[in-house]
Amino acid sequence: DTAVSQTPKYLVTQMGNDKSIKCEQNLGHDTMYWYKQDSKKFLKIMFSYNNKELIINETVPNRFSPKSPDKAHLNLHINSLELGDSAVYFCASSMGRDSPLHFGNGTRLTVT
Amino acid sequence: GNSVTQMEGPVTLSEEAFLTINCTYTATGYPSLFWYVQYPGEGLQLLLKATKADDKGSNKGFEATYRKETTSFHLEKGSVQVSDSAVYFCALSESYNTDKLIFGTGTRLQVFP
Numbered sequence: 209d210t211a212v213s214q215t216p217k218y219l220v221t222q223m224g225n226d227k228s229i230k231c232e233q234n235l236g237h238d239t240m241y242w243y244k245q246d247s248k249k250f251l252k253i254m255f256s257y258n259n260k261e262l263i264i265n266e267t268v269p270n271r272f273s274p275k276s277p278d279k280a281h282l283n284l285h286i287n288s289l290e291l292g293d294s295a296v297y298f299c300a301s302s303m304g305r306d307s308p309l310h311f312g313n314g315t316r317l318t319v320t
Numbered sequence: 321g322n323s324v325t326q327m328e329g330p331v332t333l334s335e336e337a338f339l340t341i342n343c344t345y346t347a348t349g350y351p352s353l354f355w356y357v358q359y360p361g362e363g364l365q366l367l368l369k370a371t372k373a374d375d376k377g378s379n380k381g382f383e384a385t386y387r388k389e390t391t392s393f394h395l396e397k398g399s400v401q402v403s404d405s406a407v408y409f410c411a412l413s414e415s416y417n418t419d420k421l422i423f424g425t426g427t428r429l430q431v432f433p
Contacts, residue, residue, distance in 0.1 A: 212363070249407055249426040251364075256420065264420055298363055308354070309421060311363030 211235050214299045214312035221289055222320055229284045229315045231299030239263070239304040240282040242274060245296040245314070254297075257282050258304065289319045322347040326410050326424035333400055333431050341395040341427045343384075343410035351412040353377075353386050353393040354421065358407045367395075367408070400431045 214231040221227055233240060241264075242254040256264035260276045271287045286293060296316050300309040327342040345351065352371040356364040368377030373388035382397045393410060410424040 249358075249428075251409065251423040251426070253420060253422075300363070308366035308369065309356075309364070311365070313361065313363045 212299055212301055212310050212312040214297075214315055216315060217313065218316050218318075220318045220320065223289055223291060225289050226285070226287045227289060227317070228286070229297055229299075229317075231282050231284070231312060233280055233299075233301040233310070235301055235310060237301035237303055237310070238279055239302050240276065240279070241300040241302075241309065242282065242284050243298040243300060243311075245298060247295070251298070255282075255284075286317075289317075291319050293317060294319045322351070322412060322414055322422050324410050324412055324422055324424035326408075326427050329407075329426075329428040331427060331429045333429070335402055335431055335433050336399045337431075339395070339397040339400045339404075339429065341408055341410075341429070343393045343395065343424060345391050345393065345410075345412050347391075347412055347414065349414070351414055353384070354411040354413070355382070355384055355393070355395050356409040356411060356423075358409065358426070360406070364409060400429070402431045402433055405429055405431045 212233045239258045241256045245251045254268045255274045257276045273285045276282045296314045298314050299312040302309045323346045354369045355367040357367045358364045368379040370377040370386035376385045384395045407426045407428045409426045411421045
């Protein structure tokens with residue numbers, strides 16, 4: 209029933225590890241996104257995919273690699289995690305071109 | 321580059337008080353403007369939008385008018401409720417790249433009974 213779902217909800221891991229966050233949307237949207245929200249609630253776009261094709265890559269370190277196996281899924285893999293990667297990561301989807309974004313509930317990543 | 325500036329929070333109000341959260345923007349071209357709301361533990365939800373100058377977006381008693389002359393999109397509500405307590409984000413979509421939303425830093429609203 210959930211429109212945009214992401215897993216896990218919480219992720220606690222140590223520096224240097226590799227982790228993935230999964231996202232799925234059942235809205236039939238063509239465009240999916242990853243946003244990062246820091247501890248001050250500042251929200252910044254990381255990636256945008258349209259129909260499995262990378263559209264936006266906002267100077268994110270190449271330790272972050274998005275993967276879109278089909279247009280309903282956009283997963284985020286992070287290599288060699290660092291303390292500064294601790295944040296809430298939000299997946300979102302939209303029809304594009306001024307249509308509203310639908311957000312998942314976020315994944316709180318804590319790197320220790 | 322394009323940017324959005326919001327008033328710092330938290331904004332603390334009593335129930336039934338009048339709310340204004342200021343938002344100004346810097347953009348080339350003709351961006352669309354949005355307000356999103358984030359309730360605790362949840363993702364952001366679209367609250368309202370305006371796509372051209374002088375448009376007024378409204379939803380759930382909230383309103384915002386797209387003012388090109390002052391590059392502003394202030395959020396207002398005449399009588400807030402405790403359930404309105406949340407973080408509010410102003411955002412713009414760049415007119416040449418409408419898949420990209422640029423968000424302000426968010427303003428936390430706390431409403432007390």
